Amino acid sequence: MIDSETTSMLPSSEAVFVQHEASNQPARTFVEFTLFPKFPMELRLKIWRWSFPRGRMINLAQQPQVLSSNDEANSQLVMSAYPLPVSLHVNSESRMVTLEHYYVLFVEDMEPSEDGNKIRPPLCFNPNLDHVFISMHMVNHEKSANWFVRWIYYLEIAAPALLWSIEDLSIYDVRFDEDTYAWLVLRYILMFATSQGDEVAAAVPLNEFGFILAFHGLKRLILVVDQYCRSSERLHVPAVEKDLKQMKNVFICLMACYKSNFGGDPPLVEVENRIMGPLG
Numbered sequence: 485m486i487d488s489e490t491t492s493m494l495p496s497s498e499a500v501f502v503q504h505e506a507s508n509q510p511a512r513t514f515v516e517f518t519l520f521p522k523f524p525m526e527l528r529l530k531i532w533r534w535s536f537p538r539g540r541m542i543n544l545a546q547q548p549q550v551l552s553s554n555d556e557a558n559s560q561l562v563m564s565a566y567p568l569p570v571s572l573h574v575n576s577e578s579r580m581v582t583l584e585h586y587y588v589l590f591v592e593d594m595e596p597s598e599d600g601n602k603i604r605p606p607l608c609f610n611p612n613l614d615h616v617f618i619s620m621h622m623v624n625h626e627k628s629a630n631w632f633v634r635w636i637y638y639l640e641i642a643a644p645a646l647l648w649s650i651e652d653l654s655i656y657d658v659r660f661d662e663d664t665y666a667w668l669v670l671r672y673i674l675m676f677a678t679s680q681g682d683e684v685a686a687a688v689p690l691n692e693f694g695f696i697l698a699f700h701g702l703k704r705l706i707l708v709v710d711q712y713c714r715s716s717e718r719l720h721v722p723a724v725e726k727d728l729k730q731m732k733n734v735f736i737c738l739m740a741c742y743k744s745n746f747g748g749d750p751p752l753v754e755v756e757n758r759i760m761g762p763l764g
Contacts, residue, residue, distance in 0.1 A: 533581065536571070542609060544618050545632045549605075568605075569582050569608070585612075586608050589642060591604045591606075594634065611646075618695070639698070650701060651703040652703065652704045653702055655708065660709055662730075701747075707753070707755045709755060732755040
């Protein structure tokens, strides 16, 4: 038995019918969110920062592909490799916030393109969200080696803070080469250290690894080694743990020789086998 007071609190049959009809209506699609500008400034800034892409792997040695403004499909494919923060293109506020957290550099500032209709994707790097690596295949490739040297030199001049901000650097496609002169000299220093050992070692050129000295803030150097050795006597022989430990010792000694370049503390050296993983 329902009393009159309870009855007055229940919705009428007409209201129930209207509510039922409304629930069967298709959901409306909102094309824009007009309330965002009314949010407090602190909240808007947080939202812009949370929109930044995370976990991007950026190869500093990869020469940006020249894009034609007329080739939209190819442009989107190349740009997707290193997706730029969407906040760069929303409005002046989002762009301002993004530029406070990213280094943005254009290759055209180093060497302008001969064709005004061609562009190259910029280097857009956040030291807290992105990870930088360098492929030795690119460094030693005949078509990109010269460009990489000029690019690192340009960064040292135009954006030294960018290079200083990189604390972890991975180097891929590293070959264990027991015939390299530097390996032999440093091996001798490791085995028969003398009072002049540091001076001798410091005189050993870094050869193709000279670019490491550009990263003055480096705290950790990760060498990802190819599966095989490369030498005149052991061509295509898989690198064993003994080889990798020798390489690690050589690089530890080598970084110690240049410790003043890193503010007195040489970076921690780690070696990984591409197949077996990190060296224990």
